[in-house]
Amino acid sequence: MRITKTQDGPHGIIFSCISARAMSLITTLAATFSAVNSEVVGILRLATYSTLLTERTVMEVFTAIATALTPILLSIVGFILWKYRQAFERKARLEQDLRDERIGLYDKILEPFVILFTSDAAWKKDRKNRNKNKYGVAEEKMLSLEYRKVAFKLRLIANDEVLRAYDNLMSYFSDSSPDTFTQEKNLVLRLQKMRELLGNFLLALRRGMGNEDTELTSEEMAAWIFNFKLEIEQTKREERM
Numbered sequence: 001m002r003i004t005k006t007q008d009g010p011h012g013i014i015f016s017c018i019s020a021r022a023m024s025l026i027t028t029l030a031a032t033f034s035a036v037n038s039e040v041v042g043i044l045r046l047a048t049y050s051t052l053l054t055e056r057t058v059m060e061v062f063t064a065i066a067t068a069l070t071p072i073l074l075s076i077v078g079f080i081l082w083k084y085r086q087a088f089e090r091k092a093r094l095e096q097d098l099r100d101e102r103i104g105l106y107d108k109i110l111e112p113f114v115i116l117f118t119s120d121a122a123w124k125k126d127r128k129n130r131n132k133n134k135y136g137v138a139e140e141k142m143l144s145l146e147y148r149k150v151a152f153k154l155r156l157i158a159n160d161e162v163l164r165a166y167d168n169l170m171s172y173f174s175d176s177s178p179d180t181f182t183q184e185k186n187l188v189l190r191l192q193k194m195r196e197l198l199g200n201f202l203l204a205l206r207r208g209m210g211n212e213d214t215e216l217t218s219e220e221m222a223a224w225i226f227n228f229k230l231e232i233e234q235t236k237r238e239e240r241m
Contacts, residue, residue: 098157099209105157106205108150109166112138113198142173158208165204169197195222 115123116138123134141147151170155163172193199218206214206221 102157102209105150105154108147109154112141112147115141117194117198142170159204161204162201162208165197165201169201172197195219198222 115134118134120134123129129137151166154166158166196218199220199222202221203214203216203218206216
C-alpha cells in the first residue's frame with residue numbers, strides 16, 4: 001500500500017489509507033460473493049436437474065407398473081364379473097325351478113278348498129260327483145296321506161307368509177266340528193271366516209309367486225271362488241227341503 005501526501009495534510013493521508021483498505025475489502029468481498037454465488041447457482045441447477053430427473057424416473061416407474069398391472073386388474077375384474085354372472089344365473093334357474101314346483105304344489109294344496117267352495121249346482125253337474133257329499137270328499141282329501149306329503153313339502157319351499165296363512169286356515173278347519181257346515185246358525189259366520197282365511201292364503205300365494213306389489217286385498221282374492229250371498233241363500237234353501 002502506498003501513502004500519498006495530499007494538500008489536505010495529515011487528515012488527507014489518513015483518509016486515503018482508509019479508502020484504499022475499504023476498496024480492497026470491498027473487492028475481496030465482491031470476489032468472495034461472486035464465487036459463492038456461482039457455487040449456489042451451480043447447486044441450484046444441480047438440484048433442479050436432480051428433481052427433474054427424479055420426477056421423470058418416478059413417472060417412468062409408475063407407467064411401467066401401471067402397464068404391468070393393467071392386464072392383471074382386468075383379469076381380476078373379469079373373473080369377479082363372471083362369478084357374479086354365474087351366481088345370478090344359478091339363482092335365476094333355481095327360482096324358476098322352484099316356481100314351477102310351487103305351482104304344482106299349490107294346485108294340490110288348494111284342491112280340497114276348490115271342492116269345498118264349488119257350488120252345489122256345479123258339483124252335481126259332474127257325473128262322477130253324483131251321490132257324493134262335497135264336504136266329505138274335501139275332508140277325505142285333506143286327511144289323506146298324499147295330502148300330508150304335499151303339506152310337508154310345502155313347508156320346505158314356501159315362504160313364511162304362505163306358511164302362516166296356510167297354518168291359520170288349516171287350524172280353523174281342525175278346530176271346527178264336522179257338522180258345522182250343516183248347522184244354519186253357524187253357517188254365515190263360518191263362511192265369512194273361511195272366506196277371510198282363504199283370501200289371506202291366496203294373497204300370500206300370489207305374493208310368493210312374484211307379485212309382492214299387488215294391490216289386491218284378501219277379500220278380492222277370495223271373491224271369485226264363490227258368491228258369498230248366493231252361496232248362503234242356496235245352502236239355506238237346500239236345508240229347508
